[in-house]
Amino acid sequence: MLSKGDKVSVLDDAIDGVVLSVKGDQVEVETTDGFSMTFFVKELIKLNDSSSLDDSIKMINISAVQKEKEIPKPRSFVKERKVKNERPVPEFDLHIEKLVKNKQGMSNYDILTIQSETAKRHIDFAIKNRIPKIVFIHGVGEGVLKSELDFLLGRYDNIDFQEANYQKYGQGATEVYIRQSKNN
Template sequence: MIKNEWNKGDKVAVLDDAMEGVILAVKKDEITIETTDGFELVFKANELIKLGDTSEIAQASKYSDIEKAKIQKVTKNHHKVNNEKKSKKEDFVLEIDLHIEKLVKSFKHMNNFDILNLQIDTARGQLEFAIKNRIPRIVFIHGMGEGVLKEELDFLFGRYSEISYQDANYRKYGLGATEVFLKQSSLL
C-alpha cells in the first residue's frame, strides 16, 4: 500500500465507519481529525483514507487482480439444455377466453342461463376444432367467479375420452384457467 502524506486540512473518511472530517494534527501514525459533527477524534493512519485521493484505490486494484476476479466469476453452464427440436405445432397453445364480454358485443339483454350456455357452446366448438385440427394443448380462460362455469367445463371435458385436463399454469393465468391436453394416440 502506498504510504500516504497526511497534511493538516486534508479531508478524510474513516474506513470502518460512516464518518468524515478534516485533519487537525499528525503525530507519527496517529491522526487527529475534526468530524463533520464537530468532534475531535484520534485514528491510526491505516483507519483513514483521503477524500478525493484515488491513488490508494488505483494501487489496490491492479489490472491483473481484476482480470483474475473476472475469470473466477465466469462459470460453466451446468444446466442441461434440451437440443431436441419441437415442431411449432407442439409449442402452440390455443387460448380461448370465455369471459362473456370477449364473446359478444353486448350481453345486457342476456340472463345468466343464456350467458353460461353461450360460454359452454363456445368451449365445445373450440374443443371440437382443436381435436379436428390436432392441436395438442388448449387453455380455456374462465375466471374465478363462483365456479359455475368451471364446473360445467369439467363436466364437458369429462365426456371426451381423448383429452385430459388440469388447472393451467398459475404464474401465467392465475386460478381462473383450465389447460386441456389432447392425448397423443388420438392425434395420430
Template structure:
C-alpha cells in the same frame, strides 16, 4: 487533448457537458444542469464538426464506436427443436365480454349456455385440427363456469385437463391436453 471549455459527450451515458478543469488525472466536466463530474479521458468524446471527428476516429463512425462500447447480448446456446404445432396453444377466453358485444338482456342461463357452446366448439376445432393443447380462460367467479367446463371435458375420451399455469393465467384457467390418435 481536451481543453477547458470543450463541449464533450459521455460515451457510456446519455449526458454531455463542458470541460471545467483537470484533477488527479481525470477530466472534470460541468453538465448543463450545473453538476460537476469526473471522467477518464477515454470515457469522453469531444463534440466537434464532422471533419475533425473523422480524423479522430480514423475512419470509424461515432455509432460504430458506441456499438463497441455496448455490452454484448447474451446468447442462448440451448436450442430446443419444436415443431410449429407443438408451440401453438389455442387460448379461448370464455368471459362473456369477449364473446358478445353487449350482454344486456341475457339471463345467467343464456350466458352460461353461450360460454359452454363456445368451449365445446373450440374443443372440437382443436381435436379436428390435431392441436395438442387448449387453454380455456374462465375466470374465478363463483365457479359455475369452471364446473360446467369440467363436466363438458369429462365427457370426452382421450383428453386430460387440469388447472392452467398459475404464473401465466392465475387461478381462472383450465389447461386441456388432447391425446392424438396416430391412426386418424
C-alpha cells in the same frame, strides 16, 4: 402488565377504554362510551399514549427510510423457457364480454350456454385439427363456468385437463390435453 389508568383496546371487539382496576387475570374497564365492563387480561392490549397519527409519524426515522430507498432492489422475474419449434398454445377467453358485443338482457342461463357451446366448438376444432393442447380462460368468480367446463371436458374420452400454469393465469384457467389416436 396492566395497571389503573392505562388506555386499552379489546382484541376481538371495537371497544376502547381506560383500566379502572385489575384483580388477578380480570380487568375492569370503563369504555369510551362510559360503560364499566370486565375482561380477561389476554383479551386486552395496552395502547400507547402516543396513539395519535401525528405522534406516530414523528417517531418514523426519515433518514433510515431515505437510505433504504436509495439502495436499488434487484429485479426479479420468472422467464418461461421456450423450446425450439414449440408452437404457442391457443388460448380461448370464455368471459362473456369477449364472446358477444352486448350481454344486456341475457339471462345467466343464456350466458353459460354461449360459453359452453364456444368451449365445445374449440375442443372439437382442436381434436379435428390434431392440436395437442389448448387453454380455456374462465376466471375465478363463483366457479359456475369452471364446473360446467369440467363437466363438458369429462364427457370426452381422449381428453385430460388440469388447472393451467398458476404464474401465468392465476386460478382462472384450465389446460386441456388432447390425446391423438393413430387413426384420426
